[in-house]
Amino acid sequence: MTQTSNETQNRSLLTATPAQRRVTINDIARHAGVSKTAVSFAFNTPGRLSSETTQRILDVARQLGYTPNPIARSLNTRRTNAIGVIVPQDITDAFSNPFFGQLVSGIGRVCNMEGMSLMVVPPMRGSLLEATYAALIDGCIVTGLEPDDEVVRALRQRHLPFVMIDADAPDHVACVNIDDHEGARSSMQHLLRLGHRDIAIVSFESFSGQVEQYTGTLKHRFDGYRAALKEVGLALHSRGIFCLECKCSVAGGIEVFNRLMQLVPRPTAVLALSDAIAFGIVHAAQQHGINVPGQLSVVGFDDLETSKLTRPSLTTVHQPIAEKGQRAAELLMDAVRQRFSLPRHIVLPVELMVRKSTQRLGV
Amino acid sequence: MTQTSNETQNRSLLTATPAQRRVTINDIARHAGVSKTAVSFAFNTPGRLSSETTQRILDVARQLGYTPNPIARSLNTRRTNAIGVIVPQDITDAFSNPFFGQLVSGIGRVCNMEGMSLMVVPPMRGSLLEATYAALIDGCIVTGLEPDDEVVRALRQRHLPFVMIDADAPDHVACVNIDDHEGARSSMQHLLRLGHRDIAIVSFESFSGQVEQYTGTLKHRFDGYRAALKEVGLALHSRGIFCLECKCSVAGGIEVFNRLMQLVPRPTAVLALSDAIAFGIVHAAQQHGINVPGQLSVVGFDDLETSKLTRPSLTTVHQPIAEKGQRAAELLMDAVRQRFSLPRHIVLPVELMVRKSTQRLGV
């Protein structure tokens, strides 16, 4: 013992960086009088060493405060034991919508099973591409991106397995979606059946801002709205039907409310593409003394955990958010672990939840 | 070009793993007719090379689909460009309380500034210690742990900078807390002033389950409750005052509601240590036809973003959740970047928000 610490001290006096040098596998090998291999075995496959040797090595390691360097280990094993979630906005924005927390919660179920950590990968100095190149992960789930994004190419280049969520991915790319068309259609139909004809559709911000240019999720949903409108002889461009965009958060909904109130004719109902937005609209309406659903019906999309707890409880399109994350993570882990995985495209069902934020027009 | 691909092909025929071998810095160096150093420079400090050389290298790299291996890079630079959040429960549990999402949101503000990704580090195969040893991060924020936890020791052993949240950390350990005592005291005082004397305190699950054994946050809060009770001549063990525990989530609150209803005398008010729990209790009460606040007053703790939107809006103790995460992350980054940082312990204020879920007894 005493000898050991003396040795350590002496060596450190000889070292260029006396105070800083970390203890490495070599130090342990030397002090325990074994090879690096033995030390490695002691930590990773103790069964391959006599238990005395293992014990001696572990003792020395503890005394010297040795910890295997996980980066060096990863360089060899090519595994990081982490999966990523790629998000095109910054972390704050992503989590400002509870949707994302619930999605991550679902992904977490798989992390838990598989012993993985979860890395949230936002743009780094403005560049999601750079962040993607730098991420120390074994694979990732991609949200909010088109399948032809440069980030997707980078992932392929890095040979990183990945699964997309809410994307029009080609067949060979694993992807988990929901039935956006049906969700949108049924919610619009619900309002129309309640007699509403002056309806504002509030979408989250798209790349172009033009409904005609929508792709992916947004396109499918608007196709659904079109289908429902068509049944009653209306279209997106009909008088009384409005399409706006706002940030996908409660704050975004509050902000968009003012714009809603300026529309002519003033909408009697709002279709928000996210519950977070709907919350904001309902909240702002109440602040302005406008009764929901008495003077304004509001429909959301997502069915967050809190959506049944708000006042009034929110009529919305339920989608299985956590399950979406979970299924994506399962597909991903199949790829990471090189298991077989047959169904590469998954479409989860949605369901219209009629609650108290909508009401028949003029009642 | 043709030659290049032929060469690649030929080499791959000679390789043990024909299809799999990744292209490395050596391949680029060889094909571009330069040294590894030059390739490294081309990617990291292009200014040190003639622009033609840089261009040629980058071209070759693109043609061969080369991406620097971030793990190898990290091994040299000793940086991962990620910070961690250590959570003692699994990811799903953590995010089942919106509190955590908001905390992460605050941390994300700093990640955004600093170009960092964020790793959520839950126990790995049941062991948080193992996960901590394996995490590829430059530092971390520790939640839900005591300062003498083995995980904290591991962090120190790994020389990883870390900041604790909600912990009774010693002076030399950076830490961000809130004024738990005052938050608890004021909320209890509020109920007492409304005339309530039969009050259940619903805590989130502690290690011991014994109020007397509470430490850290829980201890401070219960000291606050005691102080308020004492002012009216009561104590935690007085008849009518109950202490229970449940999971820290909406589901936990729903579950605990049944237990609340069996208490004798039945509480006229509940003090939940988390808004998520309070939501669950309110929801369950309403399902059972019990009016809140008419028949039962409920107070929360946290003031989640949705707490003002629920029915009834929740009386609760506001704490600056996102700011807590942000301040912790700022302290952490100071350490990671080896900047000076003077104040190592931060205590954030709280504020009682009286809303609609509480009411004078017997009105």
Added chain:
DNA sequence: CTGTTAGCGCTTTCAA
């Protein structure tokens, strides 16, 4: 059961 010996893929002095 244990050690030798190559790497893993990159960065970074130092010298040319």
Added chain:
DNA sequence: TTGAAAGCGCTAACAG
């Protein structure tokens, strides 16, 4: 402006 060479700290054939 460029390159040689020495690591970074660990794993894993392979040999004994």
